Amino acid sequence: MIANTLTVILILAGLVFFAAGTAGMLRFPDVYSRLHALTKADNVGLGLVVLGLMFQASGPSDILKLLLIWLLVLAAGTTAAHMVAQRTWTHGEFESDR
Amino acid sequence: MAAAAMLWWILAGSGALLEPLALLAILLAGVTSLLLPAGRPLPLRLRALPGLLGFFLRSSFLGGLDVARRALDPRLPIDPGFVTYRADLAHGPPLTLFMAVISLLPGTLSVRLEGRLLTLHVLDRHADTRAALSTLERRIRAAFRDPRHRRNDTNGETP
Structure with a gap:
């Protein structure tokens, strides 16, 4: 019961961060600022969702699997953000700003 | 195995x-x-790792909180700009980790690395970015044994 409550609270909090990240991507004025919103907010959002799911895990291997997922997404996210930023730096913005 | x-x-x-x-x-x-020809084993100092991990978890959480707050604020309080920073870390794992973690700290995003000169994008030009960066740099330096002490004389790898 407590585990289920914690799961619901943590996942809802995580979803707030995902929504904020999406809001940032829509509202921020340029490519770089949008990358900030995506990498950082989604990282925390996924972290909270993963933490919430850990309370539903059936054993230590499930917990480690969730942790592994979070770490891999973290590494992929920060690397992809850096690559997009670098490409934008050398080749200019992809689209004109509204 | x-x-x-x-x-x-x-x-x-x-x-x-x-x-x-x-x-x-x-x-x-x-x-x-x-x-497989393994690279040099990572010269990690295990004692400094928990500190680095704690610092990373705390500041990446703050980073998410900060950017979420800015994105949801109706006034959109951002003042983006670029900052350069000269890192004093060895090339290879320490510098790579530094650049990766920067993108998850509050308000900073690593854009480009030329030699040891980093170009960063910051969300708020008035935030004290430099202090946060040197804290991170100090923690990463503490977590790695610096290979430059042995390689300094043969060092020709600056791109």
Whole structure:
């Protein structure tokens, strides 16, 4: 019961961060600022969702699997953000700003 | 070998650990990792790792909180700009980790690295970015043994 409550609270909090990240991507004025919103907010959002799911895990291997997922997404996210930023730096913005 | 067995256990569960295919895969992975020319082992200082991990978890959480607050604020309080920073870390894992973690700290995003000169994008030009960066740099330097002490005279790898 407590585990289920914690799961619901943590996942809802995580979803707030995902929504904020999406809001940032829509509202921020340029490519770089949008990358900030995506990498950082989604990282925390996924972290909270993963933490919430850990309370539903059936054993230590499930917990480690969730942790592994979070770490891999973290590494992929920060690397992809850096690559997009670098490409934008050398080749200019992809689209004109509204 | 132990790492491969652990990975299999994580991915497939303990019941599948004794299947013939699992044993074969673990064995092959172990042998491969021994045969491949491994790079130098990571010169990590284990004692400094918990501190770095704690610092990372705390500040990446703050980073998410900060950018979420800015994105949801109706006034959109951002003042983006670029900042350069000269990192004094060795090339290779320390500098790579530094650039990766920067993108998860509050308000900073690593854009470009020329030699040791970093170009960063910051969400708020008035925030004290430099202090946060040197804190991170100090923690990463504490977590790695600096290979430059041995390689300094033959160092020709600056791009």
